[in-house]
Amino acid sequence: MKPSAFEYHRVRSVDEAVSLLTRLGGDAKLLAGGQSLVGMMNFRLARPSALIDISLVDALNYITSNEEGLRIGALTSHRAVERLDDPVASERFSVLPRSAHWIGHYAIRSVGTFGGSIAHADPAAEWCMLALLLDAEVVAVGPQGERVVPIGDFFTGFLQTDLAEDEMLTEVRIRTAWPHAALHEFSRRHGDFAIVAAAAAVQMSGDHCTDARIVIGGVDSTVIRVADAESVLTGATINAEAIGEAAAAAARAVDPPEDLNGSAAYRRHLTEVLVRRALDEAIAHGE
Amino acid sequence: MKYVGSRVLRHEDPRLLTGRGFFVDDETRPGQLWMRVVRSTSAHALIRSIDLTEAQESDGVLAVICGRDVELPVIPVRVSPLKDEMAPYLQPVLATERVRYVGEPVAVIVATDPYLAEDAAERVIVEYDELPVLLDAEQSAASDVQMVPGHSNEVAVLRASFGDVDASFASAEHVVEIDVTIGRQTAVPIETRGLVAEWSPDDERLDIWGATKVPHYNRRVIAAAIGLTEYQVNIHRTDAGGGFGVRGELYPEDFLVPYLALRLGRPIKWVEDRAEHLVSTNHSRDQRHLISGAFDRSGHLLGLRDEVWHGNGGYVRTHGLTVPELTITMLPGPYRLPAYEGVCHIVLTNKTPCGTYRAPGRYEGTFARERLLDIAAVQLGIDPLEIRRVNLLSAEELPMDRGLIALGTSVVLDDADYQSLLEVALVEADYSSWQNEATQLRAQGQLVGTGMAVFLEKSGLGPYETAAVEIDREGGIQVSIGGTSLGQGIETIMAQIAADELTVNIASVDVVGGETASMDDGMGSWASRSTVVGGSAVLMAARATSDLALQVAATLLEVSPEELTLRDGRVEVNGSSERAMSLGDVAAVIGNPPAGVDLGCKVLGARRKFSVEHMTYPYGVHFAQVRVDGDTGAVSVLRYFVAYEVGRAMNPMTVEGQLIGGAIQGIGGALLEELVYGPDGQPLSATLIDYLLPTAGDAPTVGTLITESHPSSSNPLGAKGAGEGGLTACGATIASAVGNAIGKVEAPTRLPLSPMRVRAMVASAAASTDHVSSAE
Structure with a gap:
C-alpha cells in the first residue's frame, strides 16, 4: 500500500496549476484534499506520474451568495459547507449544509474539498448528487480560459467528467433556490459510501408541485436524475400517495448491480425507501 | 495501600495515549532493508512458472527469492493432539507447486526501501494454471478435487460426547433442530503484523522485534528452522496494538524475515499493510451448525447434538484444530445435559487459513446453542428466561467433570452459581423494563425487541x-x-x-x-x-x-x-x-x-x-435491546449489558474495559463483519471500506456487572480470565433481540445480521402475518 513513484509540484495559483497541467500532460493529477486520490494511489489503482498540489491556492476557498445565486470555490472544504452561516444562502440552499453530515467523518469533511468531490465524480458522492439536483454549473479553467459546463453535461461516466486533461475545476454555481430539498442515504455504518442515496427537490405552490427533481446516487456509473419519478410529481398535488408513486417510479427506473452489501432487488427496494424519505423531508422542510 | 481489587490507572496509558508507545514499526536498525511479499492472485492453481528476472533488475533490490530458493520447514501446529496427522496440510513458507488461497506468499523481495520493494514485487511474473475453486466446507468435503493430492479435503473429524444421545432423542417429547451459520470474520487488531530481525555476526546472535503473544514458542521454532540455538535468538519487547488471537502466531513472514537477515547479513524489516493483513492474517468463525436438542415438555434438555462444518481455508496453521476442538467441547455451556454429541468436520477451502479469534469456538457455539434454546422456548410455549432457568446447572451440582477433553485438559466446571448470576443480572440490568418498553414500542408499530443469552467461558489454560x-x-x-x-x-x-x-x-x-x-x-x-x-x-x-x-x-x-x-x-x-x-x-x-x-x-x-492442571471457567449473561428499521433492515443496538463472574477482579476498571471492548467487537461480528469471496475465490472484503468494523460512533453504551462470588480455586489469586466474555454471547444475544423485534424469533440464523438479511426476515414475517390474517 505504497504508491508508485510520482513527481510532486505545489502551486499557488490557478494559472500555475493550468500551465503545469498543460506541460505535464494527462498523467498528472491535481491534488486537493486527497481523500479519494491518495487512497487510490496507495492501492496503486491510480498511478499519476505527477501530483500538482493545489491545496494552497487560497483564492479558490470561498462561498459567496448574491441575487444570482451561490458560488462555491473548488477548494472549499466539506466542513465549510456544513457550517455555511450566510443567512440568505443557508435559507435558499440549506440542503447543502443539511446534507454534509452524510459525508465521511469529521476528519474527512475537514480536509476533503467540494470541487475535489465534483471532479472525482463518484456516483455515490453527496455533492455530485446535489449539484445535479440543484441544476448547478461547473466552471472549468484551461489554457484557453474559462468555460461554464451545465451539470447535466458534466458527469460522463464512472469517475469521468467533461473536464479536459489540461483543465481544472475552479467553481460550482447554483442559481435556482430549492428550499424544499433533502438528501437521504443508507449505509451500514455512518460515513460509509452509500449503498443507495436519494435526493429530492420540489417547487411548491400551496400543496401543488410545480417542478421536481429526483436524483439517485450509488446505483449507476454516475449520479442520475430519474425523469419518470419527477414527472409523477410535477403538476400533481403532493400527498402520501403521490410520494409513494414517485418512489415506486424511481425504483422501477434504476438498475443497480449486486454488490457486497446487497442484491439488485434489495438496492432497488432501498431506492424506493430513500426517495420516499427524501421527499418527505424535502416537503416538510421550508414549511 | 492495597492495589489488587482497586481501580488502579493503567501504567501503560500515558505512554500509549501520548504517542510514546514503541511498536515494531518504530524499530529501525542501521543498514536496514525492507522485505515485501509477493502473494498469490489466484485462489487455487498450479504454479506453471515464476519469473524473477525483471524484479531482480528493479531499483534498490538486493534479493528476490521464491520457494525453490529456500529450505525452510512448514508452519507447525502449536496446539493439538493430532499434530502428526496434520503433516500433509501444513503451510509452506513459500508456495512452490500450488497455491491454495489468494494472498499466499509465493516470493519475497528485499530492497532498500519499502516503496522500491513494492515496485519490484509488481515485476515478479507468476503464471498459474487455474484449478477448480472450493469455497464452502461441505462442497469441498464432497468434491473430487483434492487440494492436497492423495489426501481428503476433510482434514479431520473431531468428536466429543457423553451419555446416550440416541436414547435421549428417542425418549424426547419434543425435538428442535436448527441450521445456523456464522460468517467468516477476523480480528483486525489496529496494529498489523510486523517483524524486524538483525544478525550480529561477531557475537553470532539474532535479535528479533515484533513477536508478540508467544515469543518463547516462536523463538524455539524459528531458531530450529534457521539452524541456531534458542539462546542465540533474542526476542525483544515491543508494544502491541492488540492481538485478539490472530497476531503473534507463527506465519510465513516470521520465518522469512529472520532467515533473510541471516542469509543477507543485513537487518530486515517487514510491516504488513492492511490489504495484506486482510488476506494473510488468520481468519476465523466460518462455521455451519446443524444443532438439535431433545426436550421434555417442560423444556428440560435431555440431549444435544451438533454437527459442525468448519471452513478452515487453504492450510492447517498453528491453530487449525483449536477452534473446532473448542467449539464442540465448550458447546454444552453452563447447562445440565445428560447426553451430548458434537462432531466437527474440519475442511480445507480456497480461502485464507483460519486460527483463533477472541472467544474462539465459544462465540460460534454460544450462538448455535442459545438460538436453539430461544427457538425451543417458543415452540414449547415457555418464556426464554425460564428455559434457561430450568436447565442451568445449580451451584450444588458443581464442580463437575464434563467428561470432555479440551486443549489437552479435562473440562472440569469449577465452583460457580450460574443461576444466581442470571437473577442478579436481570435485576442489575433492569431487563424487565427493557422488555416492557419494547412491548409498548411494538404496540406503536416500532420494531423494538429484547434478547438475552447465557454463556460459559474458559480461561487460565496451563500448563x-x-x-x-x-x-x-x-x-x-x-x-x-x-x-x-x-x-x-x-x-x-x-x-x-x-x-x-x-x-x-x-x-x-x-x-x-x-x-x-x-x-x-x-x-x-x-x-x-x-x-x-x-x-x-x-x-x-x-x-x-x-x-x-x-x-x-x-x-x-x-x-x-x-x-x-x-x-x-x-x-x-x-x-x-x-x-x-x-x-x-x-x-x-x-x-x-x-x-x-x-x-x-x-x-x-x-x-x-x-x-495448573485444569482451566477455570468464568461465565456470564448478555442482554440487548435493539431497534430494527423495517424498511432498510438496519439494526440499531439501543441498550447492551454484560454480567460476568470473574472470580476475583485484579482491577475492576480493566475488567470493565475488557467487557465493553469485547461487547463492541462482538456486536460488530453480529451485525457488520464478514469476509466475502467471489465465486472465483477472490476476496471481496479486501479493504476496511468493505470489511466493516464497528466504529465508536456506532457503538452503544455497554453496561457491565462484574461479580466476584466464586473465586477460582485453581489459582492463589482466585481469578478467572476476563479477556473474552464481553464478546462470547454477542451473536446469540443480538440475534435473539432481532428475532423478538420482528416478531419472528426463529428467523435470525445467520451472522452477521446484515441489513439485507434482516430486511428479508421482516418482509417474510410480514408476509406470514398477512397469510395468517387472510386465513382468518
Missing part, C-alpha cells in the same frame, strides 16, 4: 507460566514475566500483584514481558491466561522474594524471621519499628555482604513457575 522478581539496591523492583503485553493492561495487573505482596508503592515496580533475555521461558499471552496463570506466577515469585527478604534481614538484625514484618517496603522488627531495613537495603547487603557472613543468596529475588 504453566513463569515469573521472576528482583529488587535492586535502590528498592527498584523488576518483574519479568513469560507473557507479553498485547495492550490489555498486564503491565499494570502484574505490578499490582507484586506491589501488594512486597508492600511497596506500585511506582517502584517495573514489569518486563516479551523479552527473552530477561525471562527465558514462558507460555505467552492468549486464552485469557495472563492474569490467571501469569499473575499467579508473579504472586509466588513476589512472595518468595518477600520471604527471602525476611530471612536475610533476620540474619542481619539478629532476630528470627517470625519476629519480622514487611510493611511499606521495609522489614521491621515487630514491636520496634525503628529497627528496620528497606528492601533496597536488604538488596544492597546481599550484593555486598559483610565479611564472613553467608546470606545464602546472591540477589534479592526469586523465580517461580506456576503450574
